[in-house]
Amino acid sequence: MTPEILAEFDSWLQEARDHGAIHEPTAMCLSTCGSDGQPAGRIVLLKHHNERGFVFFSNHETSYKADDLATNPHAALCFYWMPLTKQIRIEGRVEKIADEEADAYFASRPRGSQIGAWASQQSRELKDRATFEEIILANEQKFAGRDVPRPPYWSGWRVVPHRIEFWKERDSRLHDRWEYTLDDGVWDRRLLYP
Numbered sequence: 001m002t003p004e005i006l007a008e009f010d011s012w013l014q015e016a017r018d019h020g021a022i023h024e025p026t027a028m029c030l031s032t033c034g035s036d037g038q039p040a041g042r043i044v045l046l047k048h049h050n051e052r053g054f055v056f057f058s059n060h061e062t063s064y065k066a067d068d069l070a071t072n073p074h075a076a077l078c079f080y081w082m083p084l085t086k087q088i089r090i091e092g093r094v095e096k097i098a099d100e101e102a103d104a105y106f107a108s109r110p111r112g113s114q115i116g117a118w119a120s121q122q123s124r125e126l127k128d129r130a131t132f133e134e135i136i137l138a139n140e141q142k143f144a145g146r147d148v149p150r151p152p153y154w155s156g157w158r159v160v161p162h163r164i165e166f167w168k169e170r171d172s173r174l175h176d177r178w179e180y181t182l183d184d185g186v187w188d189r190r191l192l193y194p
């Protein structure tokens, strides 16, 4: 995206970070849709973004999103910051990030989260909580006294946008909306009716 669009996104995200009452300002709804045509949405955290796109991290092997993105590498992101009454929607193609980028982020995570990435077969059936706790303990013992490496199935995806929409609440539901769309390598801006 252009530096101007990125700056616009940054200023809204910064406002959300500065607000104080927004618990997870980087929380966004990630929507995917696999070959069965059934859309699915869930919250993930935005961990990195720049002119190339928007990066989140997850399990690339067992999760429902991994299944969906394997067959249809397109996704939508949606932020809503309630106290600001602002929404941003992003749509784009999804690509796996480079291993070095994933390694660097994984290394920065708290140790408990690193162990958790090894212990969780995200979205597979779990018999009971005690089973999970045993697996966590086994991984704590396995990695005791050394750095926890990134599991091969745990990494980031980047949403490379081709549409970004900004929405701001106004009185009487006469909201402000504008979208940027990428067409033949050129970003176009236009207003939309609310």
Ligand SMILES: Cc1cc2nc3c(=O)[nH]c(=O)nc-3n(C[C@H](O)[C@H](O)[C@H](O)COP(=O)(O)O)c2cc1C
Residues within 6 Å of the ligand: 024, 027, 040, 042, 043, 044, 045, 046, 056, 057, 058, 059, 063, 064, 065, 066, 122, 123
């Ligand atoms: C505030 C919040 C933040 C979350 N952040 C992430 C995240 O960054 N990555 C992730 O894989 N799941 C995250 N989750 C859990 C997901 O919503 C979801 O349960 C999980 O990714 C499995 O989804 P799936 O089976 O549809 O792929 C978060 C949930 C909440 C409520």
